[in-house]
Amino acid sequence: MSDTDPTTATDDTLRTPIVAVLGHVDHGKTSLLDKIRGSAVTAGESGAITQHIGATAVPLEVISEIAGDLVDPTDFDLPGLLFIDTPGHHSFSTLRSRGGALADIAILVVDVNDGFQPQTLEAIDILKRTQTPFIVAANKIDTVPGWNPNEGQPVQQTMDAQSDRVQSDLNEKLYEIIGELSDNGFSADMYWRVQNFQANIGVVPVSAETSEGIPDLLTVMMGLSQRYMKEEMEIDTSGPGVGTVLEVKDTQGFGTTLDAIIYDGTIRNDDTIVVGGLQGPIITDVRALLRPRPLEEIRTEQEFEQVEQVAAADGVKIAAPDLDDAMAGAPIRVIRDRDRSEVIAEVEAELAEIEVTTQEE
Ligand code: GDP
Numbered sequence: 001m002s003d004t005d006p007t008t009a010t011d012d013t014l015r016t017p018i019v020a021v022l023g024h025v026d027h028g029k030t031s032l033l034d035k036i037r038g039s040a041v042t043a044g045e046s047g048a049i050t051q052h053i054g055a056t057a058v059p060l061e062v063i064s065e066i067a068g069d070l071v072d073p074t075d076f077d078l079p080g081l082l083f084i085d086t087p088g089h090h091s092f093s094t095l096r097s098r099g100g101a102l103a104d105i106a107i108l109v110v111d112v113n114d115g116f117q118p119q120t121l122e123a124i125d126i127l128k129r130t131q132t133p134f135i136v137a138a139n140k141i142d143t144v145p146g147w148n149p150n151e152g153q154p155v156q157q158t159m160d161a162q163s164d165r166v167q168s169d170l171n172e173k174l175y176e177i178i179g180e181l182s183d184n185g186f187s188a189d190m191y192w193r194v195q196n197f198q199a200n201i202g203v204v205p206v207s208a209e210t211s212e213g214i215p216d217l218l219t220v221m222m223g224l225s226q227r228y229m230k231e232e233m234e235i236d237t238s239g240p241g242v243g244t245v246l247e248v249k250d251t252q253g254f255g256t257t258l259d260a261i262i263y264d265g266t267i268r269n270d271d272t273i274v275v276g277g278l279q280g281p282i283i284t285d286v287r288a289l290l291r292p293r294p295l296e297e298i299r300t301e302q303e304f305e306q307v308e309q310v311a312a313a314d315g316v317k318i319a320a321p322d323l324d325d326a327m328a329g330a331p332i333r334v335i336r337d338r339d340r341s342e343v344i345a346e347v348e349a350e351l352a353e354i355e356v357t358t359q360e361e
Contacts, residue, residue: 013237016057016079016313017225018102018263020095021087022127023109024117028139029087031208032109036083039066039152039214051292053315054246054259056083063222067215070154076226078233081218082313084261086246089123094329095244096354097263102244104229105221106134112141112173112205116180124184133228135191135202135220138177142207144170155205155213156192170205178203191216197224237311240334241267245275246315248326251304254288254319260332261315267334268309274347275323276330276354281347282322283340290317329354 021029033056040058059080064073084091084103095102108123110116127134142149146166150158159167174190181188181201191202202220206213225233243262251257258275267273269289275282290304310316318332331350335343 012234013311014078014230014233015235015237015263015311016082017104017221017229017233018055018261018313019081019083019221020092020101020103020106020132021083021109022089022092022106022123022134023087023137024111024114024119024123027109027111027114027117027120028137028208029109032107032137032139032206033083033085033087035208035211035214036218039211052082053291053317054085055261055315056085057081057314058083058218060222063218066152067219068154070215070219071222076222078222078226078230081221081225082261082315089119089126092123093126095246095261096329096350097242097244097331098350101130101132102261102263103132104232105225106132107137107217107221108134109137109139110177112138112170112177113143115173115176116184121184124186128185133197133224135197135204135217135224136177136181136188137213137217138174138203138205139208141170141205141212142210144173149207149210150212152211152214154215156216158212159205174203174205191220198228235264235312237266239265240336240338241265241271241273241310241312241332242334243267243312243316243332245326245328245330245332247328248323251290251317251319253302254290255321256323256326257290258318258320258323258326258332259315260318262310262312262332264312265334266309266311267316267318267332268336269306271334271336273318273320274331274333274335274343275320275326276332276347276351277325278327279325280351281344282326283335283344284320284322286318286320288319290319327354 064071178188186201188201191204194200194202242264243260247259
């Protein structure tokens with residue numbers, strides 16, 4: 001483990017905000033996530049790119065490289081953004097933390113040509129219900145007839161470079177989206193005109209095809225988190241880990257494992273954990289914590305490497321006995337020096353909460 005590994009810190013630390021991507025089918029959620037991941041790999045080529053389980057971490061220095069003049073890294077002390085890899089509101093609703101949403105913040109993707117569609121409205125309802133702050137990515141701006149793409153550029157720059165006709169066509173589409181947000185009870189505007197992101201929804205025109213506006217999207221998400229969520233991001237990284245199961249699956253050589261996101265504290269490879277299962281809480285001992293091997297390492301037989309510990313917020317694969325009954329969306333809590341029965345009771349309470357929501361839906 002390197003000296004700079006944040007998991008070795010004992011003080012309170014600011015964790016990475018967890019970001020979810022929502023929106024109607026085919027509006028570009030997957031393309032947008034792929035683009036962010038791709039841009040992060042390119043921008044971070046000088047440094048090591050670490051792979052993650054179930055989520056993509058984009059560190060502040062990479063965001064600042066992608067965003068160029070838009071971001072002054074000294075304005076931020078949050079470490080970056082962690083994007084949940086499975087987009088859509090099903091995963092958003094399933095992945096919970098302490099009764100709320102696992103994601104701290106969301107991007108609602110809306111196709112500029114298609115506007116609001118049934119799943120856009122469903123996503124809005126869920127965001128409202130969970131009081132999750134969000135911004136709107138008005139996607140596919142490159143499909144406006146006559147658009148002249150400027151790969152990877154900030155959006156105002158590329159909009160200014162378009163013909164008057166194209167600009168007015170795009171603006172018309174963007175104002176329709178702003179109108180639809182308003183019909184749904186949200187005051188919204190182009191992000192560069194929004195002063196208070198708590199009171200107003202910022203709309204960021206983007207293209208997941210040409211990366212135009214991606215610098216803006218990352219900058220706005222970073223700014224929003226830093227400004228309004230810093231307190232919620234304060235965690236004790238040395239505390240016992242708390243997380244959510246993304247997926248229960250077989251991993252060669254390890255049997256049934258959990259892909260999980262840890263959103264508080266730290267999980268260690270010798271911890272005892274309580275996991276939500278179909279028949280109630282499962283109490284088990286961690287056998288191994290696994291991460292994908294770094295890309296630059298020569299491929300070996302083993303896809304994963306073992307790590308000693310993982311600190312929030314991050315994805316990890318947990319190998320332990322007795323996980324067959326574990327459920328996606330269920331809580332995970334480390335016992336460590338805490339009272340065992342108290343931790344079990346917390347997991348039971350969280351499980352009851354999940355059952356209630358499942359019945360409602
Ligand atoms: P999802 O269902 O919301 O995840 O949507 P996808 O990411 O699968 O995108 C649906 C289709 O739209 C795919 O064919 C993408 O290539 C295309 N697409 C997504 N974003 C853009 C964009 O910004 N510009 C263009 N021209 N096509 C896009």
